[in-house]
Amino acid sequence: MDSHPALVVNDLTKVYGKDKAVAVNKVSFTVDRGELFGLIGPDGAGKTSIFRMLTTLLLPDGGSASVDGHDIVKDYRLIRNTAGYMPGKFSLYTDLTVEENLNFFATVFNTTIEENYHLIKDIYIQLERFKDRRAGKLSGGMKQKLALCCALIHKPTVLFLDEPTTGVDPVSRKEFWEMLKRLKDQNITILVSTPYMDEATLCDRIALIQQGSLLSIDTPENIVKSYPDTLYAIRASKISSLLKVLSTNEAVASAYAFGEYVHVTFKHEGPHEKDILAFLHEQGLEDIEIKPTEPTIEDCFIKLLKK
Amino acid sequence: MSETVIHAENLTKRFGDFVAANALTLEVYKGEIFGFLGANGAGKTTAMRMFCGLSIPTSGKATIAGYDVYRQTELIKKNIGYMSQKFSLYEDLTVLENIRFFGGIYGLSNAQLKSKSDELITQLGLQHEAKKLVSGLPLGWKQKLSFSVAVLHQPKIVFLDEPTGGVDPVTRRQFWDLIYDAADKGVTIFVTTHYMDEAEYCNRISIMVDGKIEALDSPGNLKKHFQVDSMHEVFYQLARGAKRGE
Numbered sequence: 316m317d318s319h320p321a322l323v324v325n326d327l328t329k330v331y332g333k334d335k336a337v338a339v340n341k342v343s344f345t346v347d348r349g350e351l352f353g354l355i356g357p358d359g360a361g362k363t364s365i366f367r368m369l370t371t372l373l374l375p376d377g378g379s380a381s382v383d384g385h386d387i388v389k390d391y392r393l394i395r396n397t398a399g400y401m402p403g404k405f406s407l408y409t410d411l412t413v414e415e416n417l418n419f420f421a422t423v424f425n426t427t428i429e430e431n432y433h434l435i436k437d438i439y440i441q442l443e444r445f446k447d448r449r450a451g452k453l454s455g456g457m458k459q460k461l462a463l464c465c466a467l468i469h470k471p472t473v474l475f476l477d478e479p480t481t482g483v484d485p486v487s488r489k490e491f492w493e494m495l496k497r498l499k500d501q502n503i504t505i506l507v508s509t510p511y512m513d514e515a516t517l518c519d520r521i522a523l524i525q526q527g528s529l530l531s532i533d534t535p536e537n538i539v540k541s542y543p544d545t546l547y548a549i550r551a552s553k554i555s556s557l558l559k560v561l562s563t564n565e566a567v568a569s570a571y572a573f574g575e576y577v578h579v580t581f582k583h584e585g586p587h588e589k590d591i592l593a594f595l596h597e598q599g600l601e602d603i604e605i606k607p608t609e610p611t612i613e614d615c616f617i618k619l620l621k622k
Numbered sequence: 623m624s625e626t627v628i629h630a631e632n633l634t635k636r637f638g639d640f641v642a643a644n645a646l647t648l649e650v651y652k653g654e655i656f657g658f659l660g661a662n663g664a665g666k667t668t669a670m671r672m673f674c675g676l677s678i679p680t681s682g683k684a685t686i687a688g689y690d691v692y693r694q695t696e697l698i699k700k701n702i703g704y705m706s707q708k709f710s711l712y713e714d715l716t717v718l719e720n721i722r723f724f725g726g727i728y729g730l731s732n733a734q735l736k737s738k739s740d741e742l743i744t745q746l747g748l749q750h751e752a753k754k755l756v757s758g759l760p761l762g763w764k765q766k767l768s769f770s771v772a773v774l775h776q777p778k779i780v781f782l783d784e785p786t787g788g789v790d791p792v793t794r795r796q797f798w799d800l801i802y803d804a805a806d807k808g809v810t811i812f813v814t815t816h817y818m819d820e821a822e823y824c825n826r827i828s829i830m831v832d833g834k835i836e837a838l839d840s841p842g843n844l845k846k847h848f849q850v851d852s853m854h855e856v857f858y859q860l861a862r863g864a865k866r867g868e
Binding site for chain 1: 660661662663664707760761762784787788789790791792793795798802806816817818819822823841842852853854857858861862864866
């Protein structure tokens with residue numbers, strides 16, 4: 316059993332409705348044991364459909380997949396025993412307390428909170444003072460922590476986390492990823508999806524997904540390395556005018572806002588600093604700064620989307 | 623500085639012993655893009671609800687577009703636009719029907735409705751989708767349409783609650799182009815976001831921690847003040863000390 320990768324996905328396809336909208340289009344990837352693998356893409360890219368097929372809640376219309384060597388169609392019962400799933404939408408019992416929810420999920424899987432407490436301890440301590448509160452009365456961050464505990468309490472071999480950090484503030488997001496790293500150290504395989512590009516760098520490997528198709532699969536470092544152009548970061552006193560002015564320049568291939576800078580690529584190899592500086596001055600912009608910069612995963616995604 | 627459109631002084635909301643919003647004081651100006659940041663549970667939603675005339679404060683003062691948040695809530699609602707993070711147009715109406723419906727509710731005349739909806743559909747490039755149900759549009763389009771509907775009646779202020787959550791990076795930037803356009807026309811934008819790069823696109827931002835506004839300035843000044851390079855670090859320094867469980 317240890318020779319199998321944790322997840323093998325082959326040409327997995329999902330089609331919805333009478334007009335046959337393709338939600339997942341021949342998606343293939345593998346995830347190794349103990350790997351933290353990220354599916355990175357916006358809403359509507361097909362992430363949730365993939366999760367629901369891998370957790371045996373939805374039948375594929377094409378292709379195949381296995382979890383721990385078990386086929387997602389034939390062996391669905393085996394997968395349901397060993398997989399942990401945290402759906403994107405909060406789906407614990409809102410009328411049960413924190414402790415009752417956890418107890419319920421432990422019991423359903425024929426185990427006890429005590430038996431696997433070590434797995435959830437770090438997370439559960441933060442919830443313990445609310446253990447008698449109804450789940451529906453918890454704040455967003457606390458709900459998320461409880462859902463993770465409930466997905467872990469039967470000691471799954473593979474953990475499926477569908478957008479666990481959507482709508483969560485940056486500080487809580489950071490804490491959540493620290494929790495995931497500790498789980499990974501316990502040799503749990505994790506498939507996680509997120510629309511936040513900055514979280515991609517925290518995964519071992521990632522797949523970028525858009526409109527049902529994978530655009531790229533690799534380590535975050537390699538994806539960034541394969542960015543084909545020299546990327547420049549340009550700043551000026553007013554970003555909105557800077558963007559407008561840059562879009563009129565013949566030499567510019569792309570220009571988009573990126574925090575306090577505008578990220579720019581050119582149609583031809585540089586250097587471009589002098590020309591652009593002169594051009595921007597001429598257009599009446601002030602406080603200009605221009606420098607080459609390292610692309611991020613978000614730059615790579617934008618590049619792939621525009622292809 | 624120009625005309626003040628949001629003026630709040632010690633605005634407070636209590637729920638029993640819990641002070642959800644604690645003595646908020648701020649001014650927002652006409653045409654400004656104001657980022658309203660804070661951790662989950664910091665009190666942003668409570669504050670927004672008071673500003674939109676949906677929740678009466680416990681104490682303090684505030685006027686929105688010149689109207690009082692205690693006594694003139696209906697006038698506030700007529701003079702603001704609001705877009706929630708949850709998509710709230712009617713999925714079973716077409717693009718055009720949604721525009722007419724919301725325009726009608728805000729009291730636009732038939733002639734205005736006709737010209738406005740044509741203008742908007744052209745501006746958004748939705749000519750082919752005008753007579754299709756909204757449910758079939760991709761999320762990015764829906765968000766752009768929601769925004770346009772929220773500013774259809776030319777409100778003085780538009781409140782945007784996490785408008786770009788889950789939207790792809792290219793569409794997210796197109797959405798901000800719409801925001802810039804509206805601001806250039808003098809609409810004040812009051813926006814919440816969890817994307818720290820978007821915080822940089824605002825003229826000024828405030829950061830709420832545990833019910834209080836702990837920082838309020840331009841992104842540049844905040845970074846200088848906290849001696850860091852990014853808004854992410856400013857946010858982290860302030861919000862990490864939060865005592866309220868998110």
